[in-house]
Amino acid sequence: EVQLVESGGGLVQPGGSLRLSCAASGFTFSIYWMHWVRQAPGKGLVWVSRINSDVSSTSYADSVKGRFTISRDNAKNTLYLQMNSLRVEDTAVYYCARGGAKGSGSYFWFDPWGQGTLVTVSS
Amino acid sequence: DIQMTQSPSSLSASVGDRVTITCRASQSISSYLNWYQQKPGKAPKLLIFAASSLQSGVPSRFSGSGSGTDFTLTISSLQPEDFATYFCQQSYSTPPAFGQGTKVEIK
Numbered sequence: 001e002v003q004l005v006e007s008g009g010g011l012v013q014p015g016g017s018l019r020l021s022c023a024a025s026g027f028t029f030s031i032y033w034m035h036w037v038r039q040a041p042g043k044g045l046v047w048v049s050r051i052n053s054d055v056s057s058t059s060y061a062d063s064v065k066g067r068f069t070i071s072r073d074n075a076k077n078t079l080y081l082q083m084n085s086l087r088v089e090d091t092a093v094y095y096c097a098r099g100g101a102k103g104s105g106s107y108f109w110f111d112p113w114g115q116g117t118l119v120t121v122s123s
Numbered sequence: 124d125i126q127m128t129q130s131p132s133s134l135s136a137s138v139g140d141r142v143t144i145t146c147r148a149s150q151s152i153s154s155y156l157n158w159y160q161q162k163p164g165k166a167p168k169l170l171i172f173a174a175s176s177l178q179s180g181v182p183s184r185f186s187g188s189g190s191g192t193d194f195t196l197t198i199s200s201l202q203p204e205d206f207a208t209y210f211c212q213q214s215y216s217t218p219p220a221f222g223q224g225t226k227v228e229i230k
Binding site for chain 2: 044045046047050059061062095106107108109110111112113114115116
């Protein structure tokens with residue numbers, strides 16, 4: 001069974017840092033692009049960041065650029081999101097999601113998704 | 124950046140009804156359009172990719188159509204488990220934007 005399990009969320013003060021993890025299983029993690037998508041309480045879905053299969057390329061939403069860093073460890077089948085200089089508006093459920101496979105030509109669709117981890121930024 | 128606009132924002136329907144949700148892109152995205160279903164407290168689930176391709180395991184009452192800027196998600200006969208929020212998403216360019224969602228409620 002293809003599965004993604006996020007962890008690392010919690011309550012943090014503005015200006016603080018948090019590192020999210022996403023453990024993948026049931027598929028060949030190393031050949032897929034991976035994404036983070038967030039959803040503020042009661043709001044819609046917002047793409048945050050992506051990393052390609054061989055870790056040579058990343059991209060970010062403007063709202064997190066320079067503050068968040070996406071990374072992956074293909075040996076451990078794990079995706080990460082390092083979040084620094086957190087703001088109140090970063091409060092959301094953060095989902096990791098699998099994108100397209102290397103060479104497929106289509107990478108920006110999301111299937112499956114993890115269950116999400118809640119990040120709350122508040123003083 | 125490409126903006127995605129869904130309509131309506133919410134709708135009320137009965138079991139057995141035919142339901143149509145529309146999604147419009149601010150510029151042409153060819154067929155790079157995906158649809159997701161999200162139930163309360165759960166992660167989104169991919170229903171349709173590339174505008175009209177049904178994801179494996181998704182019931183055939185769901186269908187997608189369109190290309191360019193205008194797209195449609197249709198549920199041919201609404202079932203109790205279909206009451207949820209539906210999001211469109213463009214995968215044509217970065218950032219891959221989502222529509223604001225359409226909540227399908229029980230009439």
